[in-house]
Each structure stands twice: as C-alpha cells, then as structure tokens.
Amino acid sequence: MCHMLYYYLIINYGNPMSLEYIVWSFSASVLVNSLVITIVQSFFAHKIYHICRRQLRWLVVSPIILLILVGFGFGTGTVVVILVNNALSFDFLSRVALLTGKLVMHTRYISRTPPADPVTLNYIPI
Secondary structure (H helix, E strand, O other): OHHHHHHHHHHOOOOHHHHHEOOHHHHHHHHHHHHHHHHHHHHHHHHHHHHOOOOOHHHHHHHHHHHHHHHHHHHHHHHHHHHHOOEOOHHHHHHHHHHHOOOOOOOOOOOOOOOOOHHHHHOOOO
16 A cells, blocks of 8 residues: 555656556555455354354355355455556446446435425524
C-alpha cells in the first residue's frame, strides 16, 4: 500500500497519465487482503464447528467453508485479471467488479413513512 501511494503521489505527482496503469503493489495488496480475510473467516468457521451440536456440525460449517473458498478464489481471480490487464479503464473496472461480485447496485430506499417536509426540517423549537 505504501509503495502504491508513493508511486502515484510522489513519483508521478501531476502526471495524470500514470493513473492509467496499475502498479504491482495494488494487486499484491488485494492478494494479501484476500488471504487475511480467508484466515479470519476460517478461524470463525472453526469456532462455529466447535460450538454446534454433533448432528449439525457439518451441515452448518460446510456451506461456510465453501463460501470462504469461493471468496478466496474470486480474490485470486481478481489479482490475476489485474496483472493480465495492466491498463485501468472503466470497462476493466466493471469486469473486475462483476468478477468479484462486489458490484454496487443503486437501489431505491423504500420507507413506510412519508418524506419529511423541508419546512419542518428547518424549524428548531427553542
């Protein structure tokens, strides 16, 4: 992370063309984060395994372990895609977001209460 910040903010200060290419430390950071997340989630799965009753242990822990391994696979796949496609573009970012399953969808917040009146929001009783 420090190398990436040094590269973009110190070495290439004022050079917007450097933002088109991804420095190697970004993919290393993603890989290390993915590995740490996998280790922590495996630790929690181990604790859940020991807390559950004998009849339900594997029924509860198996999907958790499967999802942990899938998450690590997607993290590793993201690193490979970043290393293969060294150029940074919107098309590339959308592919990476779809690959990792972290595409943020803008949803509409539906509330049962009616929206507040802007006039009453400015009124503060003394």
